[in-house]
Amino acid sequence: xxxxxxxxxxxxxxxxxxxxxxxxxxxxxxxxxxxxxxxxxxxxxxxxxxxxxxxxxxxxxxxxxxxxxxxxxxxxxxxxxxxxxxxxxxxxxxxxxxxxxxxxxxxxxxxxxxxxxxxxxxxxxxxxxxxxxxxxxxxxxxxxxxxxxxxxxxxxxxxxxxxxxxxxxxxxxxxxxxxxxxxxxxxxxxxxxxxxxxxxxxxxxxxxxxxx
Amino acid sequence: xxxxxxxxxxxxxxxxxxxxxxxxxxxxxxxxxxxxxxxxxxxxxxxxxxxxxxxxxxxxxxxxxxxxxxxxxxxxxxxxxxxxxxxxxxxxxxxxxxxxxxxxxxxxxxxxxxxxxxxxxxxxxxxxxxxxxxxxxxxxxxxxxxxxxxxxxxxxxxxxxxxxxxxxxxxxxxxxxxxxxxxxxxxxxxxxxxxxxxxxxxxxxxxxxxxx
DNA sequence: AACTGTGAAGTTTTTCACAGCC
DNA sequence: GGCTGTGAAAAACTTCACAGTT
Numbered sequence: 001x002x003x004x005x006x007x008x009x010x011x012x013x014x015x016x017x018x019x020x021x022x023x024x025x026x027x028x029x030x031x032x033x034x035x036x037x038x039x040x041x042x043x044x045x046x047x048x049x050x051x052x053x054x055x056x057x058x059x060x061x062x063x064x065x066x067x068x069x070x071x072x073x074x075x076x077x078x079x080x081x082x083x084x085x086x087x088x089x090x091x092x093x094x095x096x097x098x099x100x101x102x103x104x105x106x107x108x109x110x111x112x113x114x115x116x117x118x119x120x121x122x123x124x125x126x127x128x129x130x131x132x133x134x135x136x137x138x139x140x141x142x143x144x145x146x147x148x149x150x151x152x153x154x155x156x157x158x159x160x161x162x163x164x165x166x167x168x169x170x171x172x173x174x175x176x177x178x179x180x181x182x183x184x185x186x187x188x189x190x191x192x193x194x195x196x197x198x199x200x201x202x203x204x205x206x207x208x209x210x211x212x
Numbered sequence: 213x214x215x216x217x218x219x220x221x222x223x224x225x226x227x228x229x230x231x232x233x234x235x236x237x238x239x240x241x242x243x244x245x246x247x248x249x250x251x252x253x254x255x256x257x258x259x260x261x262x263x264x265x266x267x268x269x270x271x272x273x274x275x276x277x278x279x280x281x282x283x284x285x286x287x288x289x290x291x292x293x294x295x296x297x298x299x300x301x302x303x304x305x306x307x308x309x310x311x312x313x314x315x316x317x318x319x320x321x322x323x324x325x326x327x328x329x330x331x332x333x334x335x336x337x338x339x340x341x342x343x344x345x346x347x348x349x350x351x352x353x354x355x356x357x358x359x360x361x362x363x364x365x366x367x368x369x370x371x372x373x374x375x376x377x378x379x380x381x382x383x384x385x386x387x388x389x390x391x392x393x394x395x396x397x398x399x400x401x402x403x404x405x406x407x408x409x410x411x412x413x414x415x416x417x418x419x420x421x422x423x424x
Numbered sequence: 425a426a427c428t429g430t431g432a433a434g435t436t437t438t439t440c441a442c443a444g445c446c
Numbered sequence: 447g448g449c450t451g452t453g454a455a456a457a458a459c460t461t462c463a464c465a466g467t468t
Contacts, residue, residue, distance in 0.1 A: 012459075018414035022393060036427065043395055048427095049461055056429055064428045065468035082417045089413070100312035101409075106393060110410045111417070150420055151413060175416035177409055181234055181318060183255055191419060193412035197313075197389055198322045200405035201301070201363060202230035204387035205294045205323065207403060208362055224437070248449065260449095261439055268451055276450045277446035 013054045014081075019044055020051070021077045028070050036067035083111035090144055090173070092164050093155035094119035094127075094134045097179055101155060102130040112151070116143055120160070137167065144171040151175045158182040165192075225266045226293075231256055232263070233289045240282050248279035295323035302356055302385070304376050305367035306331035306339075306346045309391055313367060314342040324363070328355055332372070349379065356383040363387045370394040377404075 023043050027035055037048035037055075044051075055061050055068075061076050062068045078084050089112050091098050102117055117132040118140055119125060125136045135143065144152070152173045154164050161180035168176060169190055178184055181196045235255050239247055249260040249267075256263075267273050267280075273288050274280045290296050301324050303310050314329055329344040330352055331337060337348045347355065356364070364385045366376050373392035380388060381402055390396055393408045 010458075014418045015415050017418075018411040019395075021414065022408070022411065023395060026394060038427085045395075047461065049463095050459090052428060053430075053460080060429070062428050063468065064466070065426050067427060080418065081414050082420060082422065083414060087413070087417060087420075096312040096315045100308040103308045107410060110414070112410065112413055151416070153409070174420055175413070177412050177416075182238060183231075183235060183257075185255075191416045193416060195407055195409060195412065196234070197365070197407060198319060198324065199230040199234065200389050200407065201299070201324055201387070202233065202293050202295060202322070203227050204363070204389075204403045204405060205299060206226045206229075206292070208294060208299075208386055210294070222436075250449085259439070261441095262437090264450060265438080265452075272451070274450050275446070276444070277448055279449065 009057045013057060016046070016050075016054055017077055017081055020054075021074065021081070021083075024070055024074050024077070028074065033070055034067050035070055037062070039067075078111070081111075085111070086113050087111055087151050088113050088115040088147060088149050090116045090118065090140070090149050090152040090168075091155060092118045092137075092140070092152060092168070093179075094121075094124045094129050095155065098155040099129050101153060102132055115147070115149070120156075137164075140167055141171040144168070144173060149173065151177075153177045153179065154184075155179045221269045225269060228258070228262075228266055229289055229293055231258075232266075233286065233293070233295075236282050236286050236289070240286065245282055246279050247282055249274070251279075290323070293323075297323070298325050299323055299363050300325050300327040300359060300361050302328045302330065302352070302361055302364040302380075303367060304330045304349075304352070304364060304380070305391075306333075306336045306341055307367065310367040311341050313365060314344055327359070327361070332368075349376075352379055353383040356380070356385060361385065363389075365389045365391065366396075367391045 020040065023040055037051040041048040041051050058076065058080055061073050091101055091114055094117050098117060102114060107114055116135060117129055118135045118137055120137045124134045127134050150173060152168045154161050154176060156164055158180045161178060161182050162184055165176060165184045165186060169186055174190055176184065176190065176192045177195065178192055179195050181198060184192050186192055232252065235252055249263040253260040253263050270288065270292055273285050303313055303326055306329050310329060314326060319326055328347055329341055330347045330349055332349045336346045339346050362385060364380045366373055366388060368376050370392045373390060373394050374396055377388060377396045377398060381398055386402055388396065388402065388404045389407065390404055391407050393410065396404050398404055
């Protein structure tokens with residue numbers, strides 16, 4: 001009898017699925033019905049073997065000789081990523097960035113609905129930003145708990161971000177997308193992803209020509 | 213005689229250096245002078261061995277028994293990443309996102325100066341956004357070429373992003389930070405980094421509890 | 425003929441563990 | 447005692463290459 005097989009799927013594979021999904025939706029948009037690991041890989045700059053292996057973790061989604069039915073694959077990936085529902089998302093910070101996020105229309109058809117906008121500044125609380133009335137920080141816990149909100153975006157200055165994160169964790173949030181350029185400390189079981197444009201640019205400058 | 217040693221440094225290592233730099237600047241800010249691979253790793257959720265190995269690619273920056281002098285290490289990392297100068301950056305797209313980027317004050321002391329803001333919409337061209345007058349797309353090539361600008365940020369809707377990228381490449385840009393949720397095709401020698409908040413959130417939903 | 429799914433091989437990345445130094 | 451820098455070992459990840467299917 002074989003030992004229990006550890007079939008947890010590598011996180012790096014999970015991280016690529018949203019990219020596949022994005023490319024597949026794009027192909028669908030331009031009227032393509034079927035694609036191949038080769039075509040998809042070309043678009044993404046990823047080898048076809050990798051795409052096939054990644055997808056094979058979840059079952060045989062393709063057809064030999066044919067490729068992948070795009071509608072079918074989109075459906076499967078959405079299901080794997082638990083995107084077969086709408087996730088309500090809270091945004092903290094109603095400054096320039098929080099406002100831009102609130103205005104952005106690109107979340108809704110990819111599984112997310114921005115649902116609340118919070119800010120600590122009493123001048124901002126009560127004002128209208130896009131379709132939201134800015135709520136005070138003191139409302140976070142009750143609002144998110146009552147609504148079982150598990151996802152939040154942090155768009156406050158770096159010096160407040162850890163405090164905000166602590167509050168969110170207390171409110172039961174399990175996934176934080178942090179726009180503040182600072183590392184957050186959170187308990188086990190809470191995920192943080194970071195968006196910091198400067199980090200990306202500093203990565204690229206390494207490879208740039210010296211002459212400015 | 214040994215074969216020529218390939219001492220190109222792995223890209224994954226380069227990608228971590230900006231994170232080290234960010235954490236080091238944070239420590240400096242709160243008055244710390246010296247740190248260790250262990251402390252830094254703790255803050256970043258990275259093993260101390262990895263930090264030591266990463267840094268060792270560039271020389272012995274630490275002192276045995278003591279750790280790393282923060283000022284010194286910041287200086288070295290900035291030099292490695294070519295951040296010992298100010299890079300001028302162009303932004304394309306003066307919508308909500310482009311405006312938020314233009315207002316953001318966090319670039320300047322990390323090596324980047326947003327210097328121009330372009331938009332295709334003739335209604336926007338000529339208007340003031342923060343300290344910029346919005347420039348027409350037709351100015352991109354001359355402006356960026358004349359100023360040897362190598363870095364640009366794309367903050368336009370997905371359907372225009374590839375066109376904008378093509379224009380930027382033509383203007384001599386070598387590093388693109390793309391906020392549009394679409395993969396760009398660029399020639400060899402041009403780098404693209406992507407920022408798509410939805411990708412990060414879709415990555416996290418995989419691990420969230422099923423009950424919403 | 426074209427393409428998937430997959431063991432096996434190859435490569436890269438991370439961790440271990442310890443000599444050497446402060 | 448505490449810490450770095452680093453070969454060696456281990457683990458993780460990617461690519462190869464091909465049997466099997468349409």
